[in-house]
Amino acid sequence: MPPHFSENQELLGDMETNKPYTTESRINSVDRPGKLDTTTSDAHHIAPSSSTAGFFQSPPQVLNQYEDDTALRRAMKLFLPHGVQEALKADLSAFGERVLTRQTLGWVLEAERNLPYVKSWDTWGKRRDELITSDGWKNLQRMGIEAGIVAIPYENSFQEFSRIYWCTKYILWCGSSAWVNCPSLIVDGVASLFREHLSDDTLGDERQVLQDAYTRLVSRDGEKAWTSGQWMTERQGGSDVRMTETVATYAPNCQSNEEEDAHGNPLGPWRLDGFKWFSSATDANMAILLARTQKGISLFYAPMRRALKEKDAMGFGTASNGVYIQRLKNKLGTKALPTAELEIKGMRGWLVGEEGRGTKEIATVLNVARLHNAATAVGLWGRGLGIVRAFARVRLVGRRPLYERAGFMRNLARMHTEYRANVLFTFFVSGLLGCAEQEKIAKMAGEQGKGVDKMGKLPNVTDTPMAVWLLRIFTPLLKGHCAKTGITGLQECMECLGGIGYLENDDMQFNIARLYRDANIVPIWEGTTDMMADDAILRVLYGKNRTEVMRALSKWVTEVLEQNAREGSDIKTVASWWTDFKQTLIDLPKSDIERHARDIMSRLVDIVQGLLLIIDAATDGNDVAQLVKECWFADKCEGMSLKPSSRRSSTNLQASDMRIVFRQAKLDPLGAKI
Template identity: 55%
Template sequence: MSSASQTKSGSPSSTGVRFATPSSSTAGFFQAAPNVQSQYDDDIAFQRAIRFFLPDQQREELAPELSTFSKLVLAPKITTWINDAEHNSPYVKHWDSWGKRRDVLITSEGWRNLQALGIQEGIVAIPYDNERGVYSRVHQFAKYHLWAGSAAWVNCPSLMVDGVASLLRLHLSKPALEGRERDVLRSAYDKLTSRDPSIAWTTGQWMTERAGGSDVSQTETLATYDPAAQPDAEITAVDGHPLGPWRLDGFKWFSSATDADMVVMLARTKKGISTFYAPMRKTVRESEQDILGHETELNGISIQRLKNKLGTRALPTAELVLNDTRAYLIGEEGRGTKEIATVLNIARIHNGFTAIGLWGRGLSVVRAFGRARNVGEKPLLDKTAYVTTLAKMHVEYRANVFFNYFVAGLLGVVEQEQIQVFRSVVGGAAVEIGSMGRVPGLRDAQMAEHLLRLLTPALKGVTAKTAIAGLAECMECLGGVGYLENDDQIFNIARLYRDANVLPIWEGTTDMMAHDVLRVVFGKTKVQVLRAMRDWVQASTEGKAFAAQKNTIRKWWNNWESWMESVEKGEAEMRARVVMERLVDVVQGILLIADAESDDDTVAQDVLDCWLMERLFDRGPGGEGAGSTSWKAEYARNLRVVYGEGVSTASRARL
């Protein structure tokens, strides 16, 4: 090769031999597909969270299950099901060939297969089996974390099943619940918590109406106690139980999981907003059945239309007309808002894990792309600005991951007493494993209950927004390919991004979550909740290790508490989001310190340092803290944050 065809470095010039042949659809450069690894093997935040929140024995026992599942969710058959669910959206066949209205909802085979897999894997059943006591929720949500990126949104019915099962368990624990109502609710509970897809049920949870959105006080659906108008004994629910004595009439504006087997919904009685259970379908009289096999029909429900949404396309979300829908009252008449809160609180924790599940999958793709991609003749990971962006995302992601598992751990502690009561009433062995679990700084179940009530809306409010921003960065990291709706679903960050955009809206907007935090702080239990939070902060920041960082977090908490005790409620409401975000800073800071303090892991300390610097210093060129370390040391640290200690294999040029 002549010297004229080479650059000074010895590589071919832009007019050299390398580019003598034009590219075509079959010739030229093709990017090798990034090797996306399972999150169990590659997601450091996931690894650290289960190490921190599960004791060694529990973690070792669960390792084969979590490892196998993390690989299964990336398997070709799963991506085929995702494709089918995404490309074959649900639709409604309103009429049969002879003009009879049927409202048959058609979902894809991929959707149904994903639904069945989630049921088999215990995505809902794990905490109800409760085989690991207080660790059962961490077990469940670890699988959920791995599952969300591949679930094509069958996790929406899962979260409603979880919340409704928790509500039914609460009422079944009351010996006063007797007769037909107990039999009906017990049958529904057993189906909701089953791992057998052939008998397991899913449920809808219908609150939203045109007048109110999340404001359920505007509910226009009316409930009338009318046992005399029940259908004859030949018409029953599909599980053989009689239809309920209440008649519900109204219109539901956003109703997800329209393919469910049952529904829990709000309706207005003479005493106020109340909660009801209704089977989705009822049997048809034998004389009215036809050759097409129509043995059941909707229980006074008609599907007006399905919603056309930005994301969650495989999930059937409908407008529903209720006309003599037969139902059972759950709990006390007029206390429906309190009853449904049990469902909402569970749903909001699922919302947080959906956020980190989608974002974590996007980051898995980005890490794989960083390993595989060259820019010109050099690895992409030699681009220091790119690695800085990756590190910032991974730091925020880890803070969100630990926050989620902390709240899951609180839930695991809080619900144990109720589980034991339930089993004493309906039968079943009591399980006591770890009274306070591995939740740092936790004194007792009452403290856990107060923290859970305060932090659940904050979890949903903050993690939903950060996941959207994080997935937007993930798309950008892949350039144009990141923006594509790929049928190679492993790489389809665009799908994850559009699906994530429902998270700040679903089960209450961000402002609503911030106001819910204020409802706790200014509510009847204000003194107890703030004392619990204060005691937790104090207990979690004791000790000499990381003393400066702990002192910073204590100052943040003291400033937050002092401001909340002196501010007018109106001003607090105006600044509600900031109030919520600063509270989350305190919690995440404590958790990242606890992680770094738990061993000598260099990356955990790097993450803590990076997280604090983003909040303490102006990180612009020349800003405070900008020159605290050399740029080469900072670059090396950023690589460790993204890829762990084995970064020497990721970038050859600088390390």
């Protein structure tokens, strides 16, 4: 044995071939330009590697997610008519390519390198509070706006299917957006809120102001479109706004009320003063914010800039509408997103909705935002899995491709199975929102009653009221579950690449570490996991609308169970979960509900996702969908049992895992299909 080999290496040998470990086998076991050094008497001595010589890993090729991600295509097939799928194919495929281009990923890198900062004072000591963001951030914002990341559901080109279209494109976008999708999230919620109010015939002087803002919020024109801030959080609490200290004073005779915003609209009769602890869209054109009036917490709209009657000495024609940036937050992730502490002094704005009912008004925004959060978690995880699939296609371990490692593929198949359940759930809730929105869209267009009963392809959802109640209970469930599993999923993806996965490298195509750190905000943003459990269980299932929600939920679950009664042990499993769930709601003392809210929420998520996987597999008998369902139920019911699963119908588990991940049982070492 050559002296540079340890005794342990010799005894261990080559675990892949069960042959002794030799220098020659080491050279030949991987695809690298190792050469024997014949200039010495030791024929087994290899030339040392250097910075330019030796093994270099062939770079993976991350594929277009629209083409490569089976979960997305299956969800589209389940929830969209064939004609709509065909109509969307070109746009989604092109966008899936564009988000991976060198230009787009270069903008992501620039946004990450050139972080936002505040220029507080000008040369002469006058306070400006000018927020500076990178060109990469601005270009990504424009790209998302022009791609319709907000506009799609408001254009409503595919009616009740428009939200499914939006969901697909949004998921493709998240991994390359550098979090410009945060302002988009807020804009979507605010536009939905304004649409409701613009349908009100009793709207007063604020109609033109809200209409102008709404038109800009839903525009695809990069020059015209607006983004919006959403300011709720103050120092004394996160999403708990009961102690709000920002104060709104009705002052219609104030001289500044005669002034205009930067676009020629009156500034509004309310004066706002206070301090906001987090603002995640500080570079926005407008904001909605909560403030306290004599009648309680109320919601207000305010532009960020006001017009000056004459340009100032520096040539500026506008000034801040009473908003001052104290500092930007230093965060774990979402680095390119400017999140600030804001002091508000004399900000002028308009009351939105009824005074004293601000929390009810902003709930519309939050529900849309929570769907965005879930889709963001799915989008980030989906990009991570795409990177892992690309890596597995080209990485060799010894003489074997990485995808032939049974343990690696078992874990990767589990991840894809859980991811697929999340995708189905996200599409289902998006479809519910798309159906529920049709009545509001018709009302705004003056066509009351049109489209009310159009439920798209949502399985076992019969009418708009049912969709609305299911949407109310499923939205917090979806956000709470997808946010947490997205983080754990991305951690696994990072680990799959070993040390490379942990690197904050400049190649944004493979930087899973960035996706992972960014994903950690999702369970916090717009309500923590505990808040989602409290909302779903305490406020909904034990709240004033309990009867209506449980009626809709029971009808949906029962009908799906009955229609799929032939699906064997899996449908029986869900039926038993449902029975236990209902009994828990009856038996559990009200004093213990909060303590067990997360567990109850998790069981209801299992019921919904299990049924969606059963529906998907039963729809067309697709063998991969069947394998995904079997794998998901095996993990839920048998966990990490060392015994072979009785639920896995395939005798070749390696081939089964390959089909779940790659859609086929065999690949060549370079990843080509066989």
